[in-house]
Amino acid sequence: MDTCGSLRRSDVGRQVTISGWVNRRRDHGGLLFIDLRDHYGITQCVVEPDEKAFAAADQARSEWVLSLTGKVVARTAETVNSDLPTGEIEIRIEEVAVQSRAQELPLPVFGDMTYPEDTRLKYRFLDLRRERLHRNITLRSKVISSIRRRMIDGGFTEFQTPILTASSPEGARDFLVPSRLHPGKFYALPQAPQQFKQLIMVAGFDRYFQIAPCFRDEDARADRSPGEFYQLDLEMSFVTQDDVFAAVEPVLHGTFSEFADGRDCGPAQFPRIAYDESMLKYGNDKPDLRNPIVIADVSGVFAREDVAFKAFKGKTVRAIPAPGSASQPRSFFDRIDGWAKSEMGAAGLGYIVLEGEGGKGPIAKFLPPAALQALMEKCGLKAGDSVFFSADAKPERAALLAGHARTRIGRDLNLIDDKLFRFCWIVDFPMYEWNEDEKRIDFSHNPFSMPQYPREKFLALDRSDRDTILGLKAYQYDIVCNGIELSSGAIRNHDPDVMLKAFEIAGYAREETETKFAGMLNAFRYGAPPHGGTAPGIDRIVMLIAGEENLREVTMFPMNQQAQDLMMNAPSEVSPRQLKELHIRTVMPEKG
């Protein structure tokens, strides 16, 4: 079939019919051009006033749907459009069939202007016609198909798991679905097929994957859709952490390389960075390795006796080098400092500018030459650089602010090369963390991870061994690419005793764990293989490959940040009868 993208010089002379939307209409009085657009491309069609099709063609407006019939003719050399694949030909319109008209558009399809998000979401079907979104969504399909092929080639088998399942006590807030048959009871939409995939391993299928929908009732971010998203969920039996890495690396690296379009994807094996090291050097657990800035701990420098800067004494001080920034205007430094105050809620970001042999800036005078020298060595600084400081009594807060500052400075100084993909594994996550608000020990990530600790010693742990417990690492790992967490995974805990103990340490009574995870615990008592896996986020992968900074640009029908679908009007009220059937009564919040 002929399309708006298929006709070439070799088709000249043929009588064709093509259908599509009016992309653009150019009326020259004596000559009318209509650019007709479909999924495959754009073809210029032309008609003159003395021809019988002119009147009908003249009626057509932007985004009307037409079927145009006519002869394919070659354009003259001067009128060839080399920007279009179909630019060597045009169609002489002989017949016009109007399939559908269009009102004045709230969102023009033609052109590449930016439009407000709510308009784009409400008229998503129009936005999807536009080149950028149309291309992104098509790319998404190709990426998913490539991933699926690579997984199957790698010996994995795809299975579906339930969408209506049970609420789980750990993790994000669940989406609940009331049960009609069981008054007062609820299903939950799966936050991930976590327990199911482990049960699949117990069932003896040893290499599972699924492009799995996941549902979490949490607030949105640019890289986090509200409500629902997709993961490449995978799990393997009889494997070590290294085996999982070796299975996943070629899939991700291969997929990114396939669609890289000239961008550099880095080594096929991803570097491994321990969680603690990442927190120190990059100030977070999802470092953007395109950014060359490396944070250093300089608490020791400010603790020296010859350094009299009181504001930093006794605090954790992290230094964020800003290479080559000494020549930046004062406003650069003020802007960073102002940003730290207003957006990060910090006291500010001190800095020293290294010009010639000395240092300049508000706190330079507190550092005698020897201390400055020590600082420069510690951070790898040279003349022409400057350095910012993040200080806080709590090391975690100092690290976090430093991490944000590292990102901000790297961006402001244009140090981040957007033609790169830089992957890494973050490994050795802590098993537990201290919850200061509620004064108790929490799981720090996935409660199903295997602790990196001998079994007997782990079983003998007491909740009072707080330092030992908080020092425990887990076989828990993330994949990070360009500062985006792509994937979280673990070697799982398949030992019921260790699992009960692990939950007990986090404050769950044995009976409670037995009830909440009955299915899985029970299964582990009938022969469970050691297993592990991970689950890269599909939406984020596509976002990175598409070069977009927001998931909505790679999602066909996304919700807004308030988790509303502006096109379909979801969520919406339901009839009293529906509520009655579900044994549900709504109680509106009181307006505070």
Add this chain to the structure above:
RNA sequence: GGGGGCGUAGCUCAGUUGGUUAGAGUGACGGCCUGUCACGCCGUAGGUCGCGGGUUCGAGCCCCGUCGCUCCCGCCA
């Protein structure tokens, strides 16, 4: 739940120190134009300056509140 930014024509935006009748581009509509491909030229219509209150002789502009969108923090095993 908290913080930052934004809100002016269908759409994208400008609007000076608070000053008279709020502008441009684009789109729509009409006219002219035979080679454009962001066609060009002329004209017409199109406004609750998000909403409410306040200050002022006078508010798009200043103040307070509120709503919406967005980015971030909290949250996201």
